[in-house]
Amino acid sequence: MEDQVLDDVVARRFLLGQLPPEEQGRIEELAFADPDTFELLESIEDDLIDEFIRGDLSIDERKRFEEHLLSLPGRRNNLKISRVLQLHFNEADDKKFSFPTWFNTKPLWLRVSLALTATAVLVTAGVLIFIRVREARQPAPIQAGPDKPRTITSPEFRVSPSIEPTASPVHAENKPKAIPPEKQKKAAAYAVLMPLAAPRGEGMQQLKLAPEASSMAIELALITQRNFRTYEATLENEAGKELQDWPNLKAAKLTSGKALQIDVPESLLTAGKVYRFVVSGVSSKGKSEVIARYPFEVVN
Amino acid sequence: MDLSPESFERLMNWLHPNREEAGQEYQRIRTLLIKNFQHQGCSFPDKLADATLDRAAETLTPEKIANWKGEKERYFYRVGFYIMLEEKGKNPEVQMPIGLDVAYSDDDEDLEQKLHCLEKCMHELSTDKSDLIDQYYRGNRAIKIKNREELARAQKIDLPRLRVRAHRIRRELKTCIEECLKGAARSKPSLGM
Numbered sequence: 001m002e003d004q005v006l007d008d009v010v011a012r013r014f015l016l017g018q019l020p021p022e023e024q025g026r027i028e029e030l031a032f033a034d035p036d037t038f039e040l041l042e043s044i045e046d047d048l049i050d051e052f053i054r055g056d057l058s059i060d061e062r063k064r065f066e067e068h069l070l071s072l073p074g075r076r077n078n079l080k081i082s083r084v085l086q087l088h089f090n091e092a093d094d095k096k097f098s099f100p101t102w103f104n105t106k107p108l109w110l111r112v113s114l115a116l117t118a119t120a121v122l123v124t125a126g127v128l129i130f131i132r133v134r135e136a137r138q139p140a141p142i143q144a145g146p147d148k149p150r151t152i153t154s155p156e157f158r159v160s161p162s163i164e165p166t167a168s169p170v171h172a173e174n175k176p177k178a179i180p181p182e183k184q185k186k187a188a189a190y191a192v193l194m195p196l197a198a199p200r201g202e203g204m205q206q207l208k209l210a211p212e213a214s215s216m217a218i219e220l221a222l223i224t225q226r227n228f229r230t231y232e233a234t235l236e237n238e239a240g241k242e243l244q245d246w247p248n249l250k251a252a253k254l255t256s257g258k259a260l261q262i263d264v265p266e267s268l269l270t271a272g273k274v275y276r277f278v279v280s281g282v283s284s285k286g287k288s289e290v291i292a293r294y295p296f297e298v299v300n
Numbered sequence: 301m302d303l304s305p306e307s308f309e310r311l312m313n314w315l316h317p318n319r320e321e322a323g324q325e326y327q328r329i330r331t332l333l334i335k336n337f338q339h340q341g342c343s344f345p346d347k348l349a350d351a352t353l354d355r356a357a358e359t360l361t362p363e364k365i366a367n368w369k370g371e372k373e374r375y376f377y378r379v380g381f382y383i384m385l386e387e388k389g390k391n392p393e394v395q396m397p398i399g400l401d402v403a404y405s406d407d408d409e410d411l412e413q414k415l416h417c418l419e420k421c422m423h424e425l426s427t428d429k430s431d432l433i434d435q436y437y438r439g440n441r442a443i444k445i446k447n448r449e450e451l452a453r454a455q456k457i458d459l460p461r462l463r464v465r466a467h468r469i470r471r472e473l474k475t476c477i478e479e480c481l482k483g484a485a486r487s488k489p490s491l492g493m
Contacts, residue, residue, distance in 0.1 A: 008460065025374075025378050028377065028378040028381040028382075029374050029377040029378055029381070031381055032336055032340075032377040032378070032380045032381040032384060033336055033339075033377060035339060035340050035341070036464075038340060038384070039464050039467065039468075040460065040463075040464060042388075042467055042471075043460075043463040043464045043466070043467035044463070046463070046466070046467050046470060047463065054441070056441065072382075072385055072389075073382065073385045073386035073389040074385060074386065074388060074389010075389065077389065077474075078389075078474070080414075081470075081473070081474045081477060084411070084414040084415060084418050084477070085418065085437060085470070085473070086437070087411070087415060088415060088418050088419070088422075089434070089437040089438060223442070226442070226445070226446075
């Protein structure tokens, strides 16, 4: 293969029919005249088909995939072959991966190190939970006068499907001791969202609106080993319409571990509706790629 | 579908108002198309070139003629791209018997058979290829990305090249699976459709 003349992102947009007609035509010409470009398009199509099967495409990409890519000659057959390949490798994964087998294949020094690390993590987590529970049970300090602030509950790590807003630990640290009553009404709520593969159905995370809050601090847990220079989070409604964008986010160690924190105005969310955050990682070269989606349903 | 005389006339007039020069231009473009189909490894490049010229004539509208800018062969390349997709999308050596078009069936009744064929075809691959495709597709999304980066490093190639390499193995598997399914369909006489 010679040097790649077609950018991956452009090739992907071509296959999804997202390019202007003139650009689309230019790539058709290029792919017809150059076997490497044609093969590159086919290889990117393989990835798109895999993402389609796994449900990793956005709503818009999925629609375009069905309307454009699948309408191209021979593509439906490729989809079927991909399904079989994925089934085969998923089954092989299920059969092959077992933690005890994997663990026993590691050298003794590594097994001992892993066991010690796991024990240390468990003991630390236990101690932290114990301290948190004790703190939570202690009565709130008595404040003088009518300006007593509302009680700030400790942050909670809530796993889907039920995620309720709690008071924000970030705001708690920076709060003055006395808050005027009108400002109390605008206090921010706090919630943790986990990335999920399924856009709907059982296990959908629920986000409870706090009636007294004007905005909600949402923590988006990052379950990935990859690191990016910055991150971008986009709030979309169920139809895939972009509602707000948070660029240049930095990952931090938060309640759920490595995560992003954003402040979401509650005015953007309506009870009973389904939304999702789409998080992209931006590399040091400025290349952006979607790394996780956080579908959730808003409840009162 | 037969090419209508009007479509052919329109094409020739577009190539050149003078019929003799239009004929020469037609031949020049046909030669270019044959070369490209050959270069792409297609069987019967002359037939595909003729199919491209016919399709180009059918789809060439007065609006397209009015708005076209640049060399005219580029229009034929665009049409040729789709003819090639059609060609590569089908496997002429492996035509399913009528009524037993397993590869194109929409139900999953034949899934077990397909999986069986895939297992068989995986065994027929060389160890290098089988290991590569196995590692390429192994794991869920995050693990898969990491696997591919490691695999590319181990193979001393970049990710696009690795993807193309995996695509070639996948194409080999696809052909093998289709042949295997054809064999399985033949061995089912009771279906006799």
